Amino acid sequence: MNRAALPLVVIATLAGTAHAADSTGDLPRLELRPTGALLAAEDDVLGDEEKKPASDDGSVLPEEEVKAGGTVLGDSVGGATGFVFKQGFYTQSDLGGFFVIGNGLGSPTGFTIAATCPDGSAGGGKPCNPVPWSQLQPFIGLSVGYDITQWLGVQVSYGTGFVANAAVYPDSIENPRDYGLTTLNVAVVGSFYVLDRLAIMGKLMGGGAFISPEPAPDEPTIGGNAGFGVGVRYATLLPDVFVGIDGNVMVAFIPDSAGSMVIIPGVSFAPVIKYVF
Secondary structure, three states: OOHHHHHHHHHHHHHHHHHHHHHHOOOOOOOOOOOHHHHHHHHHHHHHHHHOOEOOOOOEOOOOOOOOOOHHHHHHHOHHHOOOOOOOEEEEEEEEEEEEEOHHHOOOOOEEOOOOOOOOEOOEOOOOEEOOEOEOEEEEEEEEEEEOOOOEEEEEEEEEEEEEOOEOOOOOOOOOOOEEEEEEEEEEEEEEEOOOOEEEEEEEEEEEEEEEOOOOOOOOOEEEEEEEEEEEEEEOOOOOEEEEEEEEEEEEEEEOOOOOEEEEEEEEEEEEEEEEO
């Protein structure tokens, strides 16, 4: 083809294309199609938005921290610790101190020897000198019980407190100044939790009492007792174990051969270890 005629051919071709567009009303368009990677990314974004919780008005709620074990379990047992008070049958041990209130503080019992006593001296004779209290001696106790609720329980306890240098009866060299006072009690126990794991405890108790050896020749050794106690309990993270300390005040009443009653007031205190089965 002649080079001089090439421009004319190009112009004619463009003119024909323009005329065809005017007659049909359509122009050729460039269509962009998204790639597979873009579509996958869009699905991920939409999927995340659909998974987010929405409120009643359709807005997306902020995400919340979920505690260990799930939201419901975490709220019910205190979050990640999972600490729950265990209740039921339990056993409890006590090992502490004991003394009785003597005649020197108004008790009808509690006498020791002195040089002023009949046939007495600093080392022997008849007990006639009033003492305010007996010498401090060990107290040993064991209890079994049942927690009816977290606040109320019942228990049966067995304990022995030892008395030194405080005779029940005066004026006889045969009356022992040292003896053991054993009790077997039933108690109602109440607990009030002032903190999550710390409780103040109180109890009312009563039952039988036994003195050994006999307080005087041919005198009864079996009677009863009643009293109350206060203490604290701490629920440890050691499974099913509580620790604490108790203080108890009791009065033992033992009949005598004359038909009256001998009153022996006593005080015990002891650290406590409680295990719930």
